[in-house]
Amino acid sequence: GQAEKLQAILESAVDAIITIDSNGSINSVNPAAARLFGYDQEAFMGRNVHFLMPEPYHSEHDGYISNYIATGNRKIIGKGREVTGRRSDGTLFPMHLAVSEFTMDGQVHFTGIIHDLSAHKATEIALHQAQ
Numbered sequence: 001g002q003a004e005k006l007q008a009i010l011e012s013a014v015d016a017i018i019t020i021d022s023n024g025s026i027n028s029v030n031p032a033a034a035r036l037f038g039y040d041q042e043a044f045m046g047r048n049v050h051f052l053m054p055e056p057y058h059s060e061h062d063g064y065i066s067n068y069i070a071t072g073n074r075k076i077i078g079k080g081r082e083v084t085g086r087r088s089d090g091t092l093f094p095m096h097l098a099v100s101e102f103t104m105d106g107q108v109h110f111t112g113i114i115h116d117l118s119a120h121k122a123t124e125i126a127l128h129q130a131q
């Protein structure tokens with residue numbers, strides 16, 4: 001059925017997919033998110049999504065979400081942005097972040113799709129050095 005199809009898509013996606021509620025609490029992550037950030041899938045549940053990012057994002061991310069909810073002013077939703085993520089071992093990596101909004105049980109939620117840019121960036125640097 002439809003639910004099994006959705007599950008298969010989430011399980012097999014190459015990109016990391018994370019959903020949060022309006023407080024930034026993580027509700028779901030796919031296996032690619034676990035691989036990318038270096039935590040078990042269960043370790044994400046209920047944690048604030050800001051644990052996946054370095055400063056200044058870490059301290060400011062709750063404010064980004066509440067600003068958006070208060071004003072409707074989209075900084076990332078529908079546009080995407082290149083930002084920096086933080087893995088469980090503390091290392092930082094470049095990532096492209098796409099965010100979209102959905103309503104579930106009358107509450108606003110967000111989906112983040114994260115594409116790891118570290119291989120792409122390494123190639124860019126190597127090409128520059130070869131010139």
Ligand code: HEM
Nearest residue numbers: 018020052053057064065068074075076077083110111112
């Ligand atoms: C907004 C960083 C992950 C949901 C933002 C902004 C930044 C940011 C810089 C815009 C701030 C502004 O210009 O006002 C990051 C970083 C992440 C991350 C570094 C690394 C893990 C996520 C994820 C989600 C998410 C996974 C959703 C599951 C949001 C929402 C907003 C936002 C809802 C406000 C809407 C908007 O500005 O359009 N984030 N974010 N973020 N982020 Fe994140």
